[in-house]
Structures are given as structure tokens and as C-alpha cells.
Amino acid sequence: MASRAARGDRRALRALYEEYAKQLFAVAYRLTESSADARDVLHDVFCGLPEAIRRFDPERPLGPWLRSVTARAALKHVRSQRRRREISIASTPHELEATASPELPVLDSIAVERALSSLTEELRTVVVLKEMEGYSHREIAELLQIARSTSEGRLCKARKLLRAELFER
Template sequence: MTFDEKELINGCQAQDRAAQKRLYDVFGGKMYAISLRYTKNRDDAQDILQDAFIKVYEHIHSFRGESPLEFWIRSIVVNTALKHLKKQKNMVDLDEVYRTDKDIENAEQSLAGFQWQQLMEFIRELPAGCQTVFNLFAIEGYKHQEIAEMLNISEGTSKSQFARARTLLQQKLNKEHRFDNESIKRQS
């Protein structure tokens, strides 16, 4: 924990509005990006961001500095997003099990050359269940068992949703690359 961060936490614990604003300024952008990654539209992401920061300010006194502040805030944002998605019943398709296309699955694709905004749009275009599981597993780093507990689904469902998410993402990545290659050919 840096000195500034400690000062920031102390200020937020004392409910100092300037410190709260600074905390928001420091982490708001990143957390907004996370909220966007879990939702389909910006209004929902903004609601999540707002709810999450209210929780952060209300529970900042329980933060002991055992992990970086950003991780702590991030976990609150992710949990708020999950709660929001559950409320909207966006994960109704989670129980469905999908078979994966082995050929596509094996064709691993590098992300080199893609902007994060572009990749985020790919993720947001995924079916809601796939989107959530992919975010939790691939990006947040949770295990399937943990995801199963968090989303109240089976571990197998989590795995199959993730597999489907990756298949769909591979297709999107391949398509983008194909367009790139075609455009290169046309240029040459």
C-alpha cells in the first residue's frame, strides 16, 4: 500500500468528500470498464458502477489493506455486477450445456493487434451466461468451482459456458483476421 493510498483510505473512512472523489477519480475509469464488460448496455454499467462505489464508501472501514485497494474495489464491482445480472435474470441460459466445436477450439488465436475496446465488444456480444462465465474465469481468474458457487450453477455448466464463450470469441477473432488478410490481399 502506498502512502497516498493509505491517506486516501483514511480520508474515505472519515467520510471526507474530497477523498471519496479522489478515490472515484483514481479507480472510476477502470471499474467502469469492468462494469461495461459484464453488461450489454451503458445504462446498466453506470448503475453497477454507482452501486459499487456506494458500497465501497460504506464498507471502506472494513478494508484492512491485506490486498491492494484496487483488487478490493474490483471484487465489489464484480459482485455488484453479478447481483445486477441476477436481478435482471440475464443468466437464464446458464443451465444449458453446449457442445464445443473442437476444430475451432483447437485453433488458438492470439489477441495481438486487437484493441481492448474491440475485444470488449466481442465479449459483450456473447450470450449473457457465456459473457459472465468468461469474464469470471478468463479475466478475473476465478476457478470453475468458485464460479459455480457464485452463480449457483454446476461446475460442468460453468465449464461448458466458458467453452462456448471461447468458441464464439474464436469465431469473432478469426473473422476479424480474415477480413484483415483479405484487405491486405486486396491492397497488394
């Protein structure tokens, strides 16, 4: 399917969208903290997919590669928004429910999303990539262009802050 999508086959692109859109939206949402921005990121990813997928190694799984492409696009979007000094509106509980993972009760999921929102962008990004998307510290370091030890340190600090936010109320 990836090779057909690389040639611009609309059916292949639609099939990829239908299979991966929800999980890619969740990645983008967690990094941008805005459903509107997450939709923009998802749009950009799928518009650029025929060209980007030509660099995809078919020996590797497609899902993790798409999540990586989406994470890079979301981080680029966040940086461009910050440069423009735009202020995003806080998400509503309904939007949070839509991205909640099915294994967590909705209220716990909302609490986690709010706790994540309380972190700085640098800390939240590492938590999302490591804990929610399964990236290694080496991969995070490459993606964010930071040292591996910086990724590890940010995760440690973020976990401490999240514990305080979630369990020490």
C-alpha cells in the first residue's frame, strides 16, 4: 500500500488515512494541545505523504514511521506558532474525551491530559514521545536534536511534576 501511496494512488492514501488518522491525531494533539492545530498537522502530513513516503523503508513497520513523521510535523507547527506568538485556547473536556486512550477511564484520562498541559513544552514533548508513543531516548534525542541525557533528564523532571499534579492533590 505504501508504494501505491507514493505514486499518489488516492485509494491507497484514503486507506492509510482511515487506518492511521486517529492515532496520528492523538500524537499531534498531545504535542500541540489543540484539536484545531492537530487537524492542521494531520492535514499537512497526509498532503505531503506521497512525497514523504518515497523515503520510507518498506522493511520497517509503517505505523511507527507515520507517528514519527507526525511528531516532527507537530513540533514544527508548535515552533512556528510560538514564533508568531499566537495564544492557543484551552481544550474542552469533549475534545479530551475524543483523544482519551480506551484503557483508561475517561476521568483519569482527562486528569492526565490536564496534568500534561501543565508541563512546559520541552517536558511534555519528551513524555509524549517516550511514554505514549514508545520512542527510545536515542530516537527522541535525534528527533528533537538534543543530547540523550537531556531527554532522560527532562523525562525524570516531568515524571516528578506529573506525580505531584496527579497524586498529591
